[in-house]
Amino acid sequence: MTLSSRIQHPLLKQKIMSAESAALLIENGDHVGMSGFTGAGYPKLLPQALARRIELANQGDQKFSIGVWTGASTAPELDGALAKVGGINMRLPYQSDPTCRARINAGQMDYVDLHLSHVAQIVWFGFLGKLNVAVIEVAGVLPDGRLIPSSSVGNNKTWLDQADKVILEVNAHQSAALEGMHDIYYGTERPPHRKPIPMEHTGDRIGEPYLRVDLNKVVAVVETDLPDRNTEFNAPDQTSEKIASHILAFFEEEVKMGRMPPALLPLQSGVGNIANAVLAGLNRGSFENLTGFTEVLQDGMLAMIKSGKMTMASATALSLSPTANQEFLQNLDFYRDKIILRPQEISNHPELIRRLGVISMNGMLEADIYGNVNSTHVMGTRIMNGIGGSGDFARNAYVSMFMTPSTAKGGAISCIVPMVSHVDHTEHDVQIIVTEQGLADLRGVAPRHRAELIIQRCAHPDYRPALLDYVQRAQHNAQAGQGGMHTPHILDEALSWHSRYEREGQMLPKL
16 A cells, blocks of 8 residues: 555645645644654654754754643654754643653753643633644545544544644554544533533444544645554563552452452553553453453553453553554454544543443552552652543542552662652542552541551551651650641651652661
């Protein structure tokens, strides 16, 4: 198949041009909505051409930069290339690029970290200003101008609808067999005209397989033939396996107690090795007829679909290792009716998450003794990646759990601390905390008793004595009239572990 055969609309064929020419259509200060979600479906050539243009412009007196809005993280060819040349003045709603991260933490780039389900609607509401340009990767263009989405959907529907100008990257590397896997829902309205989303089960299709675009807004079409960024996951280590075993035992007990059905409830899983270890454990276990309602489909869920353990998975993007991606592409006919890719305003929709009863499993950087979770900031001030969809799911899930090894940096950091240095998920949204040490079920447990559970079951043994000492002294002070007994703290010490790490390189005092 030739590249141009992917573009079947005659008007759009006339707008084919080089990435360099298309980059000239983006102006300094523009807000640019780009496709891409967790390394899938992002434009490959246009951002690099734009970065080269910006680099030349910024060598002189002109300062050229744009706002970059996406679905979630992208790849070095987009975030990295533009950040390297100082081409991004504002980034939202999520990033994981090391060059972006460095510039954000150096104060050289603004970053607005948003709940992923909120992004589309706040753009419709006009809260972020005008979207000037949309740059969207698609797998093809039909004769009537409808667009075949690629390996992610993200916010593409909204970008195409809201932007003044549209640039399409038609990527022949994306399999033509993706056609039919997507479900693009166009029924969302602004308040006060909203109607219920007509979805009752994970596998319900409520939209159409294609993206729509106003052809008069398309100013350029760029042809590409380049792969997504597919990152190899590490094999589960002993720590990940222990965390997974605690979660599987919890599921078994919940079914035994009648609090979950034998097929569990739809699973949401964050990206990473721990999440894949949990999914691998489920794939080996006794549960059958599982479903997924998540934002990113990764290796673990693909393996569960292949084995028959999972019958249906709904997501907004793929995030597969090279090996899993090859398996997916070679067997797309098998996977097409078992995987649905939706806009992230649907995949992460709070009302759907609550109605479907999703089981939410996400990673964190640290939790404190009362169950508050920090998933974004290192030592309270330096952004790591962002909140992503974890808030969408945690607040609305049937069961919300957060997972982490009990220590980091070779044991110099405890991931269970007296007080988190930044709060992303309050104690009200956190039901389960899991480390390799154990699982703390916080449902219906008052704060003082939460502290006992979290320390005894989740903290590393090296840190338990110091944590227990802190709690006991905080309670003693409260009884003496210094603070309250509901959530006892010693405010002068609450963040001292983080301060000590910044000064000395470890949280525990040196002997």
